[in-house]
Amino acid sequence: MKAMSSTIILSVLATxxxxxxxxxxxxxxxxxxxxxxxxxxxxxxxxxxxxxxxxFSKQVIPRENISNLLWAAFGINRPESxxxxxxxxxxxxxxxxxxxxxxxxxxxxxxxHRLIPVLxxxxxxLAATQEYAQVAPINLVYVSDYSKMxxxxxxxxxxxxxFHAGSISQNVYLYCASAGLGAVVRDSVDRAGLRxxxxxxxxxxxxxxxxxxxAPSD
Numbered sequence: 694m695k696a697m698s699s700t701i702i703l704s705v706l707a708t709x710x711x712x713x714x715x716x717x718x719x720x721x722x723x724x725x726x727x728x729x730x731x732x733x734x735x736x737x738x739x740x741x742x743x744x745x746x747x748x749f750s751k752q753v754i755p756r757e758n759i760s761n762l763l764w765a766a767f768g769i770n771r772p773e774s775x776x777x778x779x780x781x782x783x784x785x786x787x788x789x790x791x792x793x794x795x796x797x798x799x800x801x802x803x804x805x806h807r808l809i810p811v812l813x814x815x816x817x818x819l820a821a822t823q824e825y826a827q828v829a830p831i832n833l834v835y836v837s838d839y840s841k842m843x844x845x846x847x848x849x850x851x852x853x854x855x856f857h858a859g860s861i862s863q864n865v866y867l868y869c870a871s872a873g874l875g876a877v878v879r880d881s882v883d884r885a886g887l888r889x890x891x892x893x894x895x896x897x898x899x900x901x902x903x904x905x906x907x908a909p910s911d
Contacts (some may be wrong), residue, residue: 781857877904
């Protein structure tokens with residue numbers, strides 16, 4: 694997994710993207726459509742509508758929305774420099790996001806705007822230890838790669854990782870408010886289990902998780 698640094702690792706409900714998968718089937722990369730970077734809800738209205746959701750339906754999220762969600766979270770908004778939608782200390786871009794679906798885990802590669810398969814099994818119970826979050830079609834797990842931060846920041850790395858992940862989660866919240874989706878930030882993850890499942894290096898630290906999906910219809 695260390696070779697996939699500067700990525701967002703996500704495990705999304707596989708049926709949202711590629712249909713049913715069996716544990717023996719090889720996973721293929723998923724090329725996302727270009728993000729829609731104009732339009733949407735006015736910022737002040739999105740801020741007014743931002744909230745945490747703790748009930749989710751199993752409704753599939755369209756691929757176009759997933760594309761927009763990931764770009765808003767930590768996509769590249771200045772292709773000429775490779776800089777992202779969230780500021781990071783000295784542009785270290787340390788955050789990787791692991792998202793767990795019902796059948797597979799993928800890595801978000803911002804430069805190519807695509808998902809790279811990571812794990813071909815269900816680890817939702819590790820990424821979301823609360824039952825309501827396991828129902829959400831997408832769970833994002835924010836992981837900081839400390840090796841991407843300069844050694845002179847040794848004592849500040851946990852603080853930097855926290856505000857980087859927090860900034861990403863707020864982008865997700867605002868996109869979800871604009872797109873009619875629900876979201877909630879969580880600390881309820883099985884860190885030891887996920888560390889083993891994702892084969893994290895010593896420098897990779899799980900910061901927090903965020904669930905995304907539609908609220909149940911009335």
